[in-house]
Amino acid sequence: MRGTLSAVAIALICSAVSLFAQTKSAVPRGADGKPDLTGVWQGGSTLRGNWDETNAGLGVGGSGKNPNAPVIVSSNDRPAGREGAPYQEWAAKKVLESFNKRGIDDPTSICLPAGVPRSVMLGLFPQKIVQTPREIVILYEYMNTFRTIPLNAKHPDDLLPSYMGDSVGHWEGDTLVVDVTGFNDKTWLAGTGTFHSEALHITERYTRVDKDQINYDVTMEDPKVFTKPWTLHSTIMLREGTRLEEYICVENNIDPANYERLLKEGVKITR
Amino acid sequence: MVKQILCVLALGVVLCLAAIPVVAHHSFGAEYDVNQPITLTGVITKIEWTNPHSFFYIDVTDKSGKVANWKLEGYGPGVLYRLGWKKDVTMKPGDRITVFGWRARDGTNWAHSREITLADGKKLMFGPPAGTGDGGNAPAVEVH
Numbered sequence: 001m002r003g004t005l006s007a008v009a010i011a012l013i014c015s016a017v018s019l020f021a022q023t024k025s026a027v028p029r030g031a032d033g034k035p036d037l038t039g040v041w042q043g044g045s046t047l048r049g050n051w052d053e054t055n056a057g058l059g060v061g062g063s064g065k066n067p068n069a070p071v072i073v074s075s076n077d078r079p080a081g082r083e084g085a086p087y088q089e090w091a092a093k094k095v096l097e098s099f100n101k102r103g104i105d106d107p108t109s110i111c112l113p114a115g116v117p118r119s120v121m122l123g124l125f126p127q128k129i130v131q132t133p134r135e136i137v138i139l140y141e142y143m144n145t146f147r148t149i150p151l152n153a154k155h156p157d158d159l160l161p162s163y164m165g166d167s168v169g170h171w172e173g174d175t176l177v178v179d180v181t182g183f184n185d186k187t188w189l190a191g192t193g194t195f196h197s198e199a200l201h202i203t204e205r206y207t208r209v210d211k212d213q214i215n216y217d218v219t220m221e222d223p224k225v226f227t228k229p230w231t232l233h234s235t236i237m238l239r240e241g242t243r244l245e246e247y248i249c250v251e252n253n254i255d256p257a258n259y260e261r262l263l264k265e266g267v268k269i270t271r
Numbered sequence: 272m273v274k275q276i277l278c279v280l281a282l283g284v285v286l287c288l289a290a291i292p293v294v295a296h297h298s299f300g301a302e303y304d305v306n307q308p309i310t311l312t313g314v315i316t317k318i319e320w321t322n323p324h325s326f327f328y329i330d331v332t333d334k335s336g337k338v339a340n341w342k343l344e345g346y347g348p349g350v351l352y353r354l355g356w357k358k359d360v361t362m363k364p365g366d367r368i369t370v371f372g373w374r375a376r377d378g379t380n381w382a383h384s385r386e387i388t389l390a391d392g393k394k395l396m397f398g399p400p401a402g403t404g405d406g407g408n409a410p411a412v413e414v415h
Contacts, residue, residue, distance in 0.1 A: 052352055074399070077407025078296070084413035092412040099410035102301040109297045111323065117386065122351060124399075141349060191411035245349030250320035258283040262302065267377045269301040 001028045024210040027174070030133065034209040037129045037136065040085050040242045044075070044123035046235050048212045049243045052127070073113075075122040076192045078102050082232075085194055091225040098193025100214050100271045105114035105193075107186055111249035113163035115187025116180055116202055117218045121234050126242050136169060136176070141244045149178055163187055176204045176206040189220055190232055212238045297396075299344075300405020303383040306400070307374040311341055311382070315366045320358050325397070327384075328370065331409065343370055343384040345398035359406050366390050367386040372400045 015195035030036040078084075087095055098105050108114050114122065125142035136149040146247035149167040161167050180202040188194045206216040214236040221229045229259035262269050287314040303305070313329035325345050332338050348358065355361070362368060369388040375381040 052355075055353070068323050074407070076404045078409050078411045085298055085411045087412050096410050099406040100406040104301045106298060124346075130345045140365065143336055178335055192406035194411050243352070245352060247322055247347065249323045249348055251323075252319060252326075254300065255324070258302050259298075265377060270380040 003247065010261045024212070026210045030131065032133050034133075034171055035176075036131055037176065037206060037208055037214065037233065038131045039084075040126050040128045040239050041236045042126055042239050042242075043216070043236045044234060045237045047212075047237060051239045054237070054239070058144055068076060070104065074120055075190070077190050085189075085191070085230050089228055091195070095191075095193035098195075102194040102270055104269065107188060108249075109253075109256055109259075111143065113139070113143045115163050115183070115189070116147075116165055117204065117216075117220070117232065117234075118188060119143075119145060119164070119189060120204070120223045120236070121190060121232070125247065126239055126244055127236075128244050139244060139263055141241060141247050142248050143249055155179070155181055156214070158208060161185075165200075165202065173208060178202075178204040180204065189230075195225065196222045197221070199224045202244070206236075212213075241244065249260055256266065273393045282314075290352045297403040299383050300402040302344075302375055303401065304376045305373060305401035308354070308371070309382055310369065310371045311343075312367070312369040313341065315362060315364050315368060316340060317364060318362065320348050320351075323351075325351060327362070329399075331380075339380050340381045341382060343372060343382050343397075346396075351397065356395060356397075360387050361395070362387070362389060370397070372398065 003080045028038075037209045040050070042054070045054060075240060080152050084092075085095070103109075106122065107175045113119070119140045120127065120138075123143060125140065128139040129142065130137045130139070134151055138147045138149070138152065140146065145164055147164050147167050149169040151169050151171070155166050155168055161184035162182055163186060164182060165180040167178050167180045169176055169178040171177070181200075183196070183198060183202075185195065185197050185199045185200075187196070189200075191194055199222050201221045202218045203221075206217075207217075209215055216234045216236050218234075219231045220226070259269065280307050301360045311329060311331050313331035315327060316330055317328040319326040324347055327343050327345070329343070330338050331341055346354070352358075367390055370382075370384050372382045372384040375383070383401075385396065385400060386394055387397045388394050
């Protein structure tokens with residue numbers, strides 16, 4: 001009996017080890033010994049595998065309100081279990097107004113850049129990280145935006161407020177820490193109506209924990225709208241074989257005109 | 272056996288952890304009504320393979336023989352490409368297809384597409400689920 005139990009235990013351990021070995025491999029490193037984040041990635045996912053495997057079937061989109069649709073959140077939705085964002089009372093009312101308008105005031109609905117951290121955490125479009133020892137560049141397919149992240153550099157002192165902000169990075173052990181400032185007040189952070197002021201200051205921590213996964217921790221500080229810093233945790237997954245496509249939003253963006261027309265015609269499109 | 276059980280357990284964990292990718296999109300929920308699902312079968316008359324969203328038009332013939340042209344919205348070309356669509360190949364004007372989606376709130380011949388069944392029976396997603404982009408089930412802030 002004891003022998004059988006031991007055999008079972010050994011089999012369990014071996015299987016567990018082999019499963020682990022199958023699913024997680026070592027973090028690739030550059031010549032400088034730092035984790036190399038270079039690759040095409042998908043934010044807002046925890047699934048390992050290529051794009052097809054991880055986005056098949058009903059895997060993308062939606063609020064899950066309709067029984068015929070999968071229960072999936074979009075970047076405009078607050079995921080189940082996430083605490084409310086720490087907005088000051090007046091600001092929370094403004095966030096709620098956007099929610100009640102079903103997000104028709106979403107800056108991206110008129111093709112403006114999605115900003116940070118929204119660009120990082122959205123999943124429908126891939127992002128590409130290109131790493132060199134001195135600088136990291138991130139290209140986002142959504143809205144064709146980019147960020148350059150010089151390492152061990154200081155923010156310029158003559159920043160013009162911008163949609164994607166100004167990023168500088170440094171390594172803390174195996175974690176890339178990125179400090180972002182110099183934002184305008186025209187993007188949403190993480191969910192419908194999550195506006196901010198030009199005082200927004202973001203600290204991102206990218207930790208590649210194995211070949212397939214970056215743990216993404218982001219802290220947003222904005223004393224003009226928040227009561228305290230707002231921290232979110234997410235993962236960014238490697239999508240080997242995926243390439244970035246063009247995304248030229250202004251080409252045929254008729255949705256805002258539709259919102260306007262429907263409102264004018266008295267069709268109830270708000271909550 | 273043990274390995275099989277482990278595999279099932281592991282699969283369960285993977286499925287549980289499978290937070291599905293979040294989407295950035297214009298508010299489909301504002302324009303289209305989640306309470307009005309619709310399935311249409313008809314012949315493709317035009318396809319606009321454009322950003323930020325693609326559109327296609329189908330002639331739908333009712334029981335009395337009357338033809339109505341419907342407009343359907345879906346993902347942009349990059350997303351469609353990754354979902355398996357090839358421009359001018361997968362679906363062309365003249366093809367007879369069936370589409371499932373949700374009607375626009377104004378009640379016109381206009382809808383948002385989700386799943387398309389092609390002439391050869393193959394099914395592909397052309398647009399996101401109902402309610403995409405409308406803010407979901409709870410606002411980002413607590414409501415007191």
